[in-house]
Amino acid sequence: MDYIKLTCKKPEEPVFVEILMATLADIGFESFEETDDVILAYIPQKDFNRDALAQIDFHSDSKPVEELVKDQNWNAVWESNYNPVLIADRVYVRAPFHKSRSDVDFEIVINPKMAFGTAHHETTALIIEYLLEEENNLKKKTLLDMGCGTGVLSILAVMEGVKKVLAVDNDHWSYESTLENAEINNTQMVEALHGDASSLPQKEMFDIVLANINKNILLNDMAAYEQCLKNGGFIYFSGFYENDLKEIKQKAESLGLTYNNHKVKNNWTAAKFSK
Numbered sequence: 001m002d003y004i005k006l007t008c009k010k011p012e013e014p015v016f017v018e019i020l021m022a023t024l025a026d027i028g029f030e031s032f033e034e035t036d037d038v039i040l041a042y043i044p045q046k047d048f049n050r051d052a053l054a055q056i057d058f059h060s061d062s063k064p065v066e067e068l069v070k071d072q073n074w075n076a077v078w079e080s081n082y083n084p085v086l087i088a089d090r091v092y093v094r095a096p097f098h099k100s101r102s103d104v105d106f107e108i109v110i111n112p113k114m115a116f117g118t119a120h121h122e123t124t125a126l127i128i129e130y131l132l133e134e135e136n137n138l139k140k141k142t143l144l145d146m147g148c149g150t151g152v153l154s155i156l157a158v159m160e161g162v163k164k165v166l167a168v169d170n171d172h173w174s175y176e177s178t179l180e181n182a183e184i185n186n187t188q189m190v191e192a193l194h195g196d197a198s199s200l201p202q203k204e205m206f207d208i209v210l211a212n213i214n215k216n217i218l219l220n221d222m223a224a225y226e227q228c229l230k231n232g233g234f235i236y237f238s239g240f241y242e243n244d245l246k247e248i249k250q251k252a253e254s255l256g257l258t259y260n261n262h263k264v265k266n267n268w269t270a271a272k273f274s275k
Contacts (some may be wrong), residue, residue, distance in 0.1 A: 006029070206228050
């Protein structure tokens with residue numbers, strides 16, 4: 001899949017940085033990099049809407065610069081910038097070319113490709129923290145991982161004792177990446193599905209649902225996630241900013257879900273609900 005990389009001059013006020021990234025996320029941008037001077041935002045070329053982009057206030061006198069990132073170039077760029085990450089001193093996520101560690105509870109090997117979810121992003125790390133907290137409650141449970149990316153969350157869940165995982169993503173890179181990474185980590189209990197909420201198997205219910213995507217998809221597909229959740233189960237939403245939590249809660253509660261708590265990291269948010 002080809003991507004558009006957007007390079008924007010970074011607004012001087014931090015609040016405008018957050019607003020800009022949230023606004024770009026609302027029109028389909030999937031990932032962001034922030035330096036001292038610029039913000040880099042990435043969106044699949046097929047989802048890029050120049051008219052929607054023209055409506056955004058970039059809080060700058062400089063126009064954003066668009067650049068096409070081809071499939072065959074992205075992997076090399078991604079790999080060259082990929083560093084291992086340690087979450088909560090317990091989960092070590094690395095690439096095959098990094099050294100292994102024996103001083104952690106869980107080591108996950110991710111082959112870095114054009115798939116979101118290498119644990120570097122705050123939302124992935126927040127869900128990992130939740131899974132670590134729930135470790136004793138995951139044994140022999142079933143889990144649905146919506147927007148699975150590289151499959152890192154599914155893989156960790158299996159390592160913690162989940163007996164079966166259905167990992168779903170509408171991006172073919174992510175689907176293939178999840179299958180590959182599940183095999184690398186010897187977690188064959190992860191079943192991958194290329195699709196979205198409309199592709200979910202009818203009548204299959206799960207003890208736990210993870211949905212780390214973005215606000216708009218969460219709001220649009222939340223009813224489908226709720227229908228897949230068993231009574232007494234838990235659902236975790238992430239991929240949105242803290243100021244969007246109210247809207248997420250309102251939608252979840254309208255579907256009969258009960259808000260439990262939430263976590264925040266650099267304004268990115270993950271929230272736990274029960275049924």
